[in-house]
Amino acid sequence: MMELSPEELTAVRLSLRIAVVATLASLPFGVLVAYALARWRFPGKVLLDGLVHLPLVLPPVVTGYVLLLLFGRRGPIGSVLAETFGIVFSFRWTGAALACAVMGFPLMVRAIRLSIEAIDQRLEAAAGTLGANRPWTFVLITLPLALPGLMVGSILCFAKALGEFGATITFVSAIPGETQTISAAIYGLTQTPAGDAGALRLTLVSVAIALGALVVSEAVQRLARRKLAQFE
Amino acid sequence: MIRVDLHKRLGAFELAIAFESDGGVLALFGPSGSGKSATIALIAGLMRPDRGEIVLDGQPLVDTAQGVVVPPHARRIGLVFQDAQLFPHLTVKQNLLFGRWFTPRSERRIAFAPVVETLGIGHLLGRRPGRLSGGEKQRVAIGRALLSSPRLLLMDEPLAALDAERKQEILPLIERLRDEVRIPIVYVSHAVEEVARLAARVVVLANGRVAMAGAVEDVFGEGAAQAGESRFRRASFVTARVARHDTHWGLTELSHPAGTIWLAGSAGPPGRDCRVIVRATDVTLATAHPAGLSVRTALAGTVGRIEAGDGPLAIVTVDLAGHGHVLASATRKALAELDLAPGRPVFALIKTVALDEQAVAVVPP
Incomplete structure (x- = not known):
């Protein structure tokens, strides 16, 4: 009864891979956007802020459909990527990772931005007077001090990516072995007459993964708090 | 530069x-x-x-x-x-x-x-x-x-x-x-x-x-x-030379033509020139050399300028015998009762407790 079928195992593995790739690939962009929103003043800042947060407030299906329009094979971005770099998103697991990254991005940016805003800018000024230029200051001072935010943001993004359903299924459908994540598999199983046992097994797996992520997140936050307490 | x-x-x-x-x-x-x-x-x-x-x-x-x-x-x-x-x-x-x-x-x-x-x-x-x-x-x-x-x-x-x-x-x-x-x-x-x-x-x-x-x-x-x-921001500087350190009482004696200045603590080796900061609020004026007072430092001089307006307080410049001056803040009433006017001889009394190592700067040679 508790043995996962090969198809279910594939869905679990795929979900983990998609969530990990979505998180790691969006981290550099997340840091850049968070830093820009926290520290720079530029025209269109409000627009960028709104754009980043849009997936948080839009129905996921709408986000998925917009991704389909933009990154689909005939979409303005998708066609260029496919022709020049050979990168295809539509109906591929990479597309699922893109959808998950977009959905998790606002959570990631928020966490990192908060931690960058909490850094006393005079520390960066001090580094400047000691001879460190902007890039060195960023690497040696800003980034290490924002580390707790980076970790929390990554975990939030990972959790969001694991649970993502609406945008993914709209953008890349639910092709077993390619784009069918745990969520999509559970939904599929509940629609078939004999699917209850499978749905239950996958539900237990996703509860276990979610609990695991929570435990890791708690541990990381405790560690970060202890580090920060050391700084005070 | x-x-x-x-x-x-x-x-x-x-x-x-x-x-x-x-x-x-x-x-x-x-x-x-x-x-x-x-x-x-x-x-x-x-x-x-x-x-x-x-x-x-x-x-x-x-x-x-x-x-x-x-x-x-x-x-x-x-x-x-x-x-x-x-x-x-x-x-x-x-x-x-x-x-x-x-x-x-x-x-x-x-x-x-x-x-x-x-x-x-x-x-x-x-x-x-x-x-x-x-x-x-x-x-x-x-x-x-x-x-x-x-x-x-x-x-x-x-x-x-x-x-x-x-x-x-x-x-x-x-x-x-x-x-x-x-x-x-x-x-x-x-x-x-x-x-x-x-x-x-x-x-x-x-x-x-x-x-x-x-x-x-x-x-x-x-x-x-x-x-x-304001009187709390006014200070004068007296340059004097370290004469000796009195280890028994923990005081330092500085010599100045107008009198001896006593400091609490040490101000370095004898012969050294020091700049002593004297706040206007730490100086008391007397028309005669004091007796029966705990103040140890009494510098002789003459009243120079008196800055007084309509308020109760005044700042008096005392030109010290020899060189330099100290500022003293006093009430206008006191100046009137002691009949202190420019040119009159006067003693500037400074409490030693107001002068410690903190109030001393070494004058660069």
């Missing part, structure tokens, strides 16, 4: 200052909001002036007419913040070596070991800043700035956040930087004692302008009178 001529508008506040310093300690003095910290930020390069120039050792760091603005990391100007601003994620040793790492090898004039030794921070090297006391943090901050071998050291009220005891610990260290390392310092403060002890020259800022500039004695004596400073 630094020359500064800067204009900067910050909202409704307008800063327009010009001064120069040819080494030693130059003090920027003034109340909060007078533009001291903005001046420091402009010199360090943390803020861009609207127009003006900064020239350090002949090199233009800022020259808006020529479009020159050297970024802070290329200026090689050290900055000590009021609240240390140590990097919390690095150890004390890593903090100290931070600037050194960015200093070209050929420019590293200041060595690690002597600085650690002088500042007495050897036992802290492995700790993180979060575990340090305020005084320890400030000593590490001074060391960190020094070890980047700066051409000029800016100190923005480095003692303001410390209690009196910590101040006493760090003031001599700054004196050693001035006298031994011979690093030019621009020292921001609103404490008369600190400025008088450390600086030879002072620039007084008020509302973003240079209100006065010159030698410390002139600025705090005559200059402060013209600026209408």
Whole structure:
């Protein structure tokens, strides 16, 4: 009864891979956007802020459909990527990772931005007077001090990516072995007459993964708090 | 040698200052909001002036007419913040070596070991800043700035956040930087004692302008009178020579033609010239040499100028026998009852408890 079928195992593995790739690939962009929103003043800042947060407030299906329009094979971005770099998103697991990254991005940016805003800018000024230029200051001072935010943001993004359903299924459908994540598999199983046992097994797996992520997140936050307490 | 001529508008506040310093300690003095910290930020390069120039050792760091603005990391100007601003994620040793790492090898004039030794921070090297006391943090901050071998050291009220005891610990260290390392310092403060002890020259800022500039004695004596400073901000300076140290009572005797000045504590070896800071509120006037009083210091002189308005208080300048003068604040009533008028002989009484090592600056030869 508790043995996962090969198809279910594939869905679990795929979900983990998609969530990990979505998180790691969006981290550099997340840091850049968070830093820009926290520290720079530029025209269109409000627009960028709104754009980043849009997936948080839009129905996921709408986000998925917009991704389909933009990154689909005939979409303005998708066609260029496919022709020049050979990168295809539509109906591929990479597309699922893109959808998950977009959905998790606002959570990631928020966490990192908060931690960058909490850094006393005079520390960066001090580094400047000691001879460190902007890039060195960023690497040696800003980034290490924002580390707790980076970790929390990554975990939030990972959790969001694991649970993502609406945008993914709209953008890349639910092709077993390619784009069918745990969520999509559970939904599929509940629609078939004999699917209850499978749905239950996958539900237990996703509860276990979610609990695991929570435990890791708690541990990381405790560690970060202890580090920060050391700084005070 | 630094020359500064800067204009900067910050909202409704307008800063327009010009001064120069040819080494030693130059003090920027003034109340909060007078533009001291903005001046420091402009010199360090943390803020861009609207127009003006900064020239350090002949090199233009800022020259808006020529479009020159050297970024802070290329200026090689050290900055000590009021609240240390140590990097919390690095150890004390890593903090100290931070600037050194960015200093070209050929420019590293200041060595690690002597600085650690002088500042007495050897036992802290492995700790993180979060575990340090305020005084320890400030000593590490001074060391960190020094070890980047700066051409000029800016100190923005480095003692303001410390209690009196910590101040006493760090003031001599700054004196050693001035006298031994011979690093030019621009020292921001609103404490008369600190400025008088450390600086030879002072620039007084008020509302973003240079209100006065010159030698410390002139600025705090005559200059402060013209600026209408309150009696608590008025002080005079008496130069006297250390005669002997009385170990039995823990006092130091300074000789001056007008009389003997007694200090609590030590002021260095006999024969040394000292500048003693005397606040106007610490001086009492008497028409005869006192008897039956606990005051030990009575300096003979004549009444010079009397600054009095319609208020109850006046500031009296007492011209001392020999050289120099002291300022005394007294009530107008007392002056009338003692019949003190310019030219009358008078004794200036100074409580020894008001004079300790803190009030003494060594006069550079």
